Amino acid sequence: MPERTESESRKLLRRLRDTLAERGAGQERLDRITHLIADSIQSDVCSIYLFRDSDTLELCATEGLKAESVHQTRLKLGEGLVGRVAKTAAPINTGDAPSERGFRYMPETGEEKYSSFLGVPIQRLGETLGVLVVQSKHSRKFSDDEVYALEVVAMVLAEMTELGAFIGEGEALAALHQHAVVFRGATGQEGAAEGRVWLHEPRVVITNPVADDPKAEHARLHAAVDQLRISVDDLLATTSGADKEQMQVLEAYRMFANSRGWMRRMEEDIARGLSAEAAVEKEQSLTRARMGQVPDPYLRERLHDLDDLSNRLLRILTGQGSETGAEMPDNPVLVARNIGPGELLAYGRKLKGVVLEEGSVGSHAAIVARALAIPLVIHAARITTEALNGDSILVDGDQGIVHLRPEETISSAFRDKIAMQAKAQERYAGLRDQPATAKCGTTVSLHMNAGLMADLPSLEGSGAEGVGLFRTELQFLIRNKVPRRGELAALYARVLDAANGRRVVFRTLDIGSDKVLPYMKRQDEPNPALGWRAIRVGLDKPGVMTMQLQALIRAANGRPLAVMFPFVAQYEEFVAARDHLLRQIERERELGHVLPEKLEIGAMLETPSLAFAPRKFFELADFVSIGGNDLKQFFFAADRENELVRRRYDTLNVSFLRFIEQIVARCAETDTPLSFCGEDAGRPVEALCLAAMGLRMLSMRPASVGPVKHLIRRVNLVEARKVIEAAEEAGEQSVRPAMMNWLAGGAGQG
Incomplete structure (x- = not known):
């Protein structure tokens, strides 16, 4: 066969471009393309396989095989030569296909004994979307120029596949991106929002893959x-x-x-x-x-x-992209593959919601979204491909569902849900100055979590009694170098000023695991969650911790100061960290600086090991705070970043509640104040059960204070404890069903 010239390759691409521009449904386009390629390459067969799901390839169009096999023939990833091309994302070019490793004969397609096989991956930016195949009866290897031509055609096919050119019955590419689409992801931050899409980094759409000049x-x-x-x-x-x-x-x-x-x-x-x-x-x-x-x-x-x-x-x-000068809508919902904390903070509270293709529940973006009280859905696969700037969008952070270009009936129901939530918040606002006192007379102190100055106005409006957890790592994560001591001291002082005398618990730098500083060399650890993080970093590299502790002492300027060390796993770590803080107090005294009026030094209990620490730990600690998110993942050995397992284990599991009860008892022996920080503290039913197990201080996001207070005020904690004990005696794994039935029966309303 004569060697193909560059002009002939360009001619093939021009014919492909013209074919894609023709009107017709998606299947018609695919059929025309396979005919065009077979004719241009002078092969007996041309077939296009596209992924039906992440592990299955489906024959979507063919020239030369049985027409009835289209959409019926499927291959697993790695199966046959086609599956090998998809798995390795590399071409296979052979003149003797039957002798190739993994060759599979598919009689259902009417396939004859084709000797020559060339398969190239249909891929875009590292993602394989399918496989383009040509076959011939006579034995030959396809030339380098033919391989190149097929690779370029495959790239164009990938572009068109991502644009949706081969799905549905659309007449032209201009008709795409008009239908309603539902994305089922995962909850990153609860809440609901309606708005218009604002793409953080809009996907570049190439509409002219082929050029004549x-x-x-x-x-x-x-x-x-x-x-x-x-x-x-x-x-x-x-x-x-x-x-x-x-x-x-x-x-x-x-x-x-x-x-x-x-x-x-x-x-x-x-x-x-x-x-x-x-x-x-x-x-x-x-x-x-x-x-x-x-x-x-x-x-x-x-x-x-x-x-x-x-x-x-x-x-x-x-x-x-940004060079186009497109204006952000008035009610923007940010849509992106992923986003860093600094970039998200730059948008600030103007965002109504955030939807990410990637991300995790513990990612920097999730931390900032919680701090800004913005609904966040993660793992919304391929939404950046489908969404366009200005598209209407509904974000259900509670369910992890996103509606893009929704039908009016869906939008109407969603607005009703938002209105009901707003009405509930109005009702909760009336409880702002009321204590969270249950019908049995027990009062639970409700505090809020924070990490930004922007959070502090919520302290007054939410009815929180103080800040049970101020995350200090955000100021480190959003910079490209270590912040100066003076900058931190000024920030911490403003936090205390905004608290207006209410207690603020500052958690020292909690980095490592999923929180890596941009200017810090990342450690290559097989399991970062169990690795070099939080207090372990602080004790091994004391320079930053020293600077931060000095900043906290100076920020207090004679006012009370509460400092909490994160991820303490054993007594000796707490002793070392506490001694380090006391040395800084002594140094500040020698320098003539004003010392805190009162100093509280506490620890976060996030590992089961600390619950079994010697009695001396509980005597030495001024307070202990249960870090519920980490403690739960270690208790159940279930990575909270792993969607396959993190939802499998319930906070209201009987064994976990009994473990919480043991921690309550140990703190009670030494009169050590105990609180619970984490997402579960802000979920009303979970908060009720934690209070029933003996916890008297809970710290949560500001928006949760009202709902939690409302529920606690209408129940009897003694009766709630009996419900938990009855569920345990009945051999139930979780107390949730029993508690929900009890509440549905009007518990505490009489």
Whole structure:
């Protein structure tokens, strides 16, 4: 067969472009494409397989196999040569397919004994969406130019697949992104919101993958790269005061922007028929593929730099993204693959909600979303592909569900839900100045969690009696270098001023696990949640802890100060941390600074081991706070970042409540004040059960204070305790059903 010329390759791409532009339903497009490719490559068969789910490929179109096998023939990932291409994301080109490892004959397709096989992955930016296959009866390996042509066609197919060109009965691409779609993710932060989509980093849509004029495309590419290099030089100039390590990273960034190899590869792609945008994305896809294969974290980070440069270059070429000047809607719901804490804080409280494709319940974004009281849904797969700026969107953070472009009936029901929640909040506002006193006469002290100055106004409005947990790590996470002692002292002083005499418990820096400082070298740990984190980092690297403790002492300026050390696992750790704080008190005394009027030193009980610490620990600690989120995951050995297991274990499990009761008893022996911090403290039924087990102080997000107070005031905790004990005696695993039945029966309303 004659060697294919570049002009013929470009001709194939032009024919593909024209085919995609024709009107017709999705299946018609696929059928026309397979016919076009088979004719152009002069192969007996051309087939397109797309993923039906994460593990199953489905034959979606074919030229040369039985038409009735379309949408009926399926392969598992790794099954047959097609499955191997999908699993490895690498082409297979062979002149003797039956002798290849893993070959599978599929008689249901009417497949003959085709000797030649070429399969290339249909992938975009590292994500494999399917496989494009050509086959011939006579034995031959397809030429490099034919492989290249198929890879480019596969890239265009991937782009069109993500845009939805092959689904439904739409007449043209312009008709896409108009239907209602429901995304089922996971709860990152509870709450409900209605608004309009604001894409944090809008996906660059390439609508012109094929170009007729290579010279014009070369000129466009060079102009865009020149603009990119100027922007990188400006970035370096504005960060000239950065530390040496940061400057090295930025210099590497500039090196990539000036890479001749990167430029040469894109120019070659343009010469073979691609537009400038498609050439950039082709190289970006190769970079993404390499990122997944490189074990070295430093090299992975450098490849990430190249990936980021490609995104910048694509935005310059297409005019998409922030450069378009699009205005944020009045009621924005942020939609993104993922987002850092600093970026989310920059948006602030103007956001109505946040929806992420990635993220986790303990991620920086989730922490900030809780601090800002913004509904957050995570793991909303592929929403950035479907959503467009300005689309109507409903966020149900309670259920982890997102409605994009919802029908009016759905919107109406959702608005009713929001209105009911608002009415309930009005009712709770009337309880603001009332104590959380149960019908049995027991009073539970309700406090709020905070981490930002923006949280403090809620202290007055929520009815919280104080701040049971002020997270100090956010001020470290949102900066690109360690904050200065004076900056922290000023911030902590403003927190105490805003509290207006109410008690504030400052938790010292809780980093590690899912919270990694951007300027701190990440430790490569097999299980970070059980690794070098929180107090362990503070004791091993005391410099930052010393600076933070000094800032807290100076912020108090004669006022009471409560300091809590996180993730204390054994008595000796608490002793060491406490001694460290007392040394700083003595140092401040020697310097002539004003000392706190009263000093409380406490610990967070987040590991089961601390519940069994020697009695001396409970005697020495001025207070103990149960960190419910971590304690529960360690108690049940269930990673709270793992969606497969985290919902399996109930806080109201009888064994967990009995463990809480043991902690209450140990603290009671030494009159050590005990509180419970965490998401469960803010859920009314869970809060009721914790109070029934003996806890007299709960700390939660501000919006939860009202609902928790409302429920506690209408029940008898002694009776609630009897319900728990009866469920245990009956052999129930969880007391939740019994408690819900008791409450539904009008408990405490008489």
